[in-house]
Amino acid sequence: MSYQQLDKEFPTYKELFEIPTHKSLGVSEAKDDSIYFCGNSLGLMPKKTRESINNELDAWSARAVESHFNHPNATPWMDIDLPLVPLLAPIVGAKETEVAIMGSLTSNLNALLISMYKPKGQKTKILFEKQAFPSDYYAFLNLVKLFGYDELHLIQLSPKDGETYLNTKDILNVIDENHQDLALVVFPGIQYYTGQFFEIGKITNHAKKYDLIVGWDLAHAVGNVELSLHDWNVDFAAWCSYKYLNSGPGAIAGIFVNERYTKENSKQSFPARLAGWWGNNSQERFKMVEEFDPIQSALSYRQSNPSVIDVVSLKTSLEIFDQIGIKNLRKKSLKLTKFLEDRLISSPFYQTNESNGFGFKILTPLNQEERGCQLSLLFQPHDDIKEHNVMERVNEYLHEQGIICDERRPDVIRIAPVPLYNTFEEVHIVTEQIFEILNRIKKDYI
Structure with a gap:
């Protein structure tokens, strides 16, 4: 045609x-x-973004701190990120309780890694790709070092000679060969350099045969391909939103945490993580008590209140995705x-x-x-x-x-x-x- x-x-x-x-x-x-073929690096600005940002500047000007609870024309800043959750969940194939808007890609990845990496006995190693984005490598390297290990506890997988990307079968074979030593498996949803879309469901389910924790860096996948993180049984994922989600340079990012880690959250029992008051029960937040009462969703992994400007920028793009599908x-x-x-x-x-x-x-x-x-x-x-x-x-x-x-x-x-x-x-x-x-x-x- x-x-x-x-x-x-x-x-x-x-x-x-x-x-x-x-x-x-x-x-x-x-x-x-121009002809802009660079959305894999920075997405274009939705036309509504400028108006959305100006609305928040007007709120800051008109009501200052009171806009946290009494916004002149939109969502109060206290809950500014919550309307984005139902818009984001379908894009990554998750339940609304499994996603949160927060942080930046690598800070989120580090926060999830420190919570999910559970070395025990000989199961201390992390499997990932040799050509991972450098930021991911730095995160993995420093994670094992924080636990007293060295780079020998990183297993990196490269394409075979003469091939330009990883074969799924090779990934599964390496998991089979090393499962007794692995504590964590983390790959990109889409490889930043080659553009390869990994078989997330197949790789995750194979690793689950050995009860391994599996996470994904979805920087180049979210908003680009269809994802089914919940159905694929993924444990955790992190992504930025300034590429295919068009939220603006360096803008706020997102996470997925499987509901198995949050639905039983209580004051008495919860998985340890890097925490802050924005992950605490919002009804109790301003009582300023020294008691962590985590929200029963991925929102419990939030640490601080999000940038309002960043959130509304992302919202203008997510509304477009919601409209088109x-x-x-x-x-x-x-x-x-x-x-x-x-x-x-x-x-x-x-x-x-x-x-x-x-x-x-x-x-x-x-x-x-x-x-x-x-x-x-x-x-x-x-x-x-x-x-x-x-x-x-x-x-x-x-x-x-x-x-x-x-x-x-x-x-x-x-x-x-x-x-x-x-x-x-x-x-x-x-x-x-x-x-x-x-x-x-x-x-x-x-």
């Missing part, structure tokens, strides 16, 4: 978002919209990314993994069920001099055309057509521009 036909079948919702222009990006004086977005996303893949593979510059010729390889799984909306392209050959490197030249050219993607040095460009605000026509344009610049520069390498 042509991009025109596909765009008729799958609508875009870009009218709900602020789109950077060539002029605002400093590319040219043209006021034309994650299932509908995923349906379009599968078609959009497949259209991108087909266009790329049709190019003479496309190289298979076995080839070292001039052009690009696709690091992301070609099975569309094993990826989100991102395709990672490895450009070759490599040159240490930036001005001569293929990837750098391609990325610079795309930016000059008002096309925003995401580079990962030394040689990868991540291209992420987001179903909320990208179109099939834009995929066509972007691929045409990639082919154009490669055609121009190929004489320098062949």
Whole structure:
């Protein structure tokens, strides 16, 4: 099908978002919209976000501290995050009691790790991927060190030689081989570099055969693919919301904690965690008593009152998801990314993994069920001099055309057509521009 036909079948919702222009990006004086394929790094701003933030600034101006309990026109600040819970739960496939809006990705991950990591006897090790986002590695390393262990208590799994992503069977085999030593299994829902969508349910259920605790870093998965965290029996998960959830740079994040850890919470019995007064019974909170009475939900893992500005920014995006539905977005996303893949593979510059010729390889799984909306392209050959490197030249050219993607040095460009605000026509344009610049520069390498 042509991009025109596909765009008729799958609508875009870009009218709900602020789109950077060539002029605002400093590319040219043209006021034309850019093509933004970088939602995997930072999502675009919903148009309603500015109004939502201004409403809270007005409340601060008009009533100051009293807006905590007596807001002039919206949810009092004391409960500002609670309306987001029913909007978020369907996106991650959870019960409302299993999610909370709080913190930032790595601070949340650390808080959950310190609660869930229970080394005992020889079961002290953490299994994760060799190419995990560095922040996750730092968290795992320091976690075992806090318990008096060293890096030998980290088991890292790499793709096999000649492969660009992990095979699920290999993950399951490593769990089988090491289950007597494992205290924790933690993988990304979607790998940030390759875009691989892990088989969360299969991996979790396999680890559960050995009663292992399983957690997931869902930074690149939430708002990108359909998730069923409760049905998959996941123990815990953490994510940021500034990528596919469009909440703004560095904005508030979220967590999932399986109800098994919270539904029996009481003053007398509760799993220990990093705690604060916002996780305590809200009816008792201002009595200031020295008695922890945790809420019987994931809200009990909150430590402090959330940033009001962050919360309402996220809410404007979650309302869009609620209106459209994650299932509908995923349906379009599968078609959009497949259209991108087909266009790329049709190019003479496309190289298979076995080839070292001039052009690009696709690091992301070609099975569309094993990826989100991102395709990672490895450009070759490599040159240490930036001005001569293929990837750098391609990325610079795309930016000059008002096309925003995401580079990962030394040689990868991540291209992420987001179903909320990208179109099939834009995929066509972007691929045409990639082919154009490669055609121009190929004489320098062949």
